[in-house]
Amino acid sequence: MSSKVDGSDWEERKVAIYGNSNDEEVYYSCQPTGTGKKIYGIWKDQHFGEQHSLLTDAFQKLNTFASEGPQTQSHSAVQKEWRTLLCLKVLCVLTAAGIIALSICYLLLSLENNKMNNSYNQLQTKLSVMMVNNSRLEDEIKQLRDENEVVTIDHRRLQDDMKNLKIKTDNKKCRNGWMRFGCSCYLKSTFTTSWDKSRSDCQNKGSDLVIIDDEEEQGFITKLNQNGESWIGLEVGWSTQKEKYDWKWVDGSQLTEIFEKKEKIEFTDYNTAVYLNAEGKWKSLPKTRHKTFICEI
Structure with missing residues (x-):
């Protein structure tokens, strides 16, 4: 049999309870409470005696299990879920920190690579300028060598002319009175x-x-x-x-x-x-x- 008590559904069932001599029928009902279900026992015989006491203890234990068991299980599930969420949050934080650290390292490496590329380009430019200057200096050295050879030839020619002139001068005599x-x-x-x-x-x-x-x-x-x-x-x-x-x-x-x-x-x-x-x-x-x-x- 089903009914409502204080706006909550409850169900009544017939169970067989065995005592010392005679079997008695008893009814129990389960009613939802704020923390679980509460079990109520109803007996046909009001003078059940010792069996009545035992059933009362049993019903109390059942009520305790009905009221506390689901709450304890729910609390454990929440704790487990909270721990899982906490682990996920920590993992996300660590992942984000790793990504940020890798991004910073990548940025620093990119900047360093750009600096090295700029330095390399500058060195290449300086090398090109030095090569051009070296080529120009080689041309100037070659030109100076050619000019030196020409000057040497002219010097030798002048020396020969001076020798010839000296010979002519030594042989030349001025006129009387000169x-x-x-x-x-x-x-x-x-x-x-x-x-x-x-x-x-x-x-x-x-x-x-x-x-x-x-x-x-x-x-x-x-x-x-x-x-x-x-x-x-x-x-x-x-x-x-x-x-x-x-x-x-x-x-x-x-x-x-x-x-x-x-x-x-x-x-x-x-x-x-x-x-x-x-x-x-x-x-x-x-x-x-x-x-x-x-x-x-």
């Missing part, structure tokens, strides 16, 4: 005349007015002049190189910059030439003025 300096012979006139006539006289002797090339020759001409004033072979003429009138020697060469800065001679007339004064200084005068002169051959 003085020798280096490879040339010089003659200072004993009379005065204009610049144009001075040059004509030198040319008649197979020479020309003196051309001063360096300081040593300048010193020699100053001594030869012996405190006099003598025409030299420097005049004002048209310079094709400068495209204007300027100082030039009788052989057509330009006045060197060294002498030009040192002497600082100027001209106001195209018919102007240079003479050497008593102190060895260069001075300009019109060509019509009379001076002694120095020839060179």
